Amino acid sequence: QSSVTLYGRVNTTVERQKIGDDSRTVMQNNSSRIGFKGVEDLGGGLKAGFQLEAGFGSDDGSGPLNFSRQSEVNLSGGFGMLRLGNFTPESYFATADYVSMHNHDTGTSSDALYYDPVWTPLQRAAVPNKIAYRTPSLGGFTLEGAVSLHEQTTGGKNGYDLAANYNMGPLALGAGYSQIDSDKQLGLRAAYTIGQFTLGGYYQRNDEDLRGTRNNFRLAGMYAMGASELHLNFGRAAKWSNVADSSANQWTVGYNYNLSKRTKAYAFYTKVDNKAGAAYMTDAAGVDFSSFAVGVRHNF
Template sequence: MIRLGTWTPESYYAVADYGVQDQPNHDTGNFANQLYSTVAVQSNKVAYRTPEFGGFWAEAAVGAHENVRNSVSSAGVAESKYAYDLAANWEGGPLAFGAGYSKLGDNWDAGLRAHYTIGAIQLGAYYQRNDYNVVGTRNSAGLAAQYAFGASELVANYIWASKWSEVGNSGAQQLILGYNYNLSKRTKVYGAYTYVKNKSASNYAYSFVNGATGAGSDPRTFGVGVRHNF
């Protein structure tokens, strides 16, 4: 399959947004993973996706020069570079694995993901490595778990990021706790709490205030909502 246009990079879905890792609100808003970073672009792309073979499929995408600023990263990467994005996924019974790689100029990130389902329990984990010109290298990882009973789901996510090699005390941790109640296959109500613990030089925060909370601050929030998938 070939596609053209704008979409969220497949490397992101392959690594940090699969199964229980996107709960309680599908990795959006205040309760998204705030520590994931990538140089992948979203617009003006062309991609090829392989057919599925025994639960495995992969996608390769190229983004044009003029869209290097349209990125889900705050790495401050260089202008006028093609962007490359690779993703691979495999699903077999209760196990699922994924890998992703993105490159923009000399900046790149790569990650691996594993997911396991056993009865009413889902477990997920990922690891990511970043190498950016301005801030250096960084490691990050996430662990997630979900327990379902009836129409209810209890969710917990923990994400950790090391300091950037060129920025001291820039690491952080994030905790997300949530509860979902499924009204139907497409509609649910949810409540969640998230807390970001920043080191003295880091300022990770929620998407609408990221970078505006001040270095070393520890933002937290609680919320309830309704989600309907069309």
């Protein structure tokens, strides 16, 4: 009677982490998750679908389990797709996530500098109470807009999200925009594949009431050779115009060995350099972070 796909990812590393001057050896969860999804064909080109996804700590099994990663029901057809519930901003998938190729933007080497005022304040928990509409693909071009309801009787502010993707063979372009009240961000992304090389990058512009404006960019490269992948990426967040000394750099070098399409063993080194007024990754102003990691990612 049912056709549910059960899927997930267990992604665990052993890391030597340095926060400021303190070092420790830890087992690190890298956004492990389990989910349930399905699509029902309603006839006439119309489909109904759902997706429920829970995160968990693969290092200690910690929860509690809930569907705050994704909780969606949708209807789709020739008109596009209508989505209701809780899900990750498409502006993020169109920009920062797209070029975070070495470990799916998870764990300690995830992009610490990308900042979405609608999303990040909730520690990148998906934004709830969302109504989204996605256009059908028009020659490789899709557009998606979403509103996240504030649900207050007075005073709340809705969150807005807009994303565009355009795929032209080896070149793929994306753009994202989000806004809540007068805080907003715009991102532009490009990725190009030439043989075994993939090069990608994005530029992000933030504009907020309190902290002012900020420029943030990232460049990422991958070289694939058989089962092996070499990765290098570098990001720089310039200072918030109203926050002194608030710039930071992040760079990561990684190596993946694909044991199969579902399973890889991998290693990386990542470093975040915070200026005196920046607290990326560490939540402590001026404190740097670095980690050397070895691990396994298994998709099911």
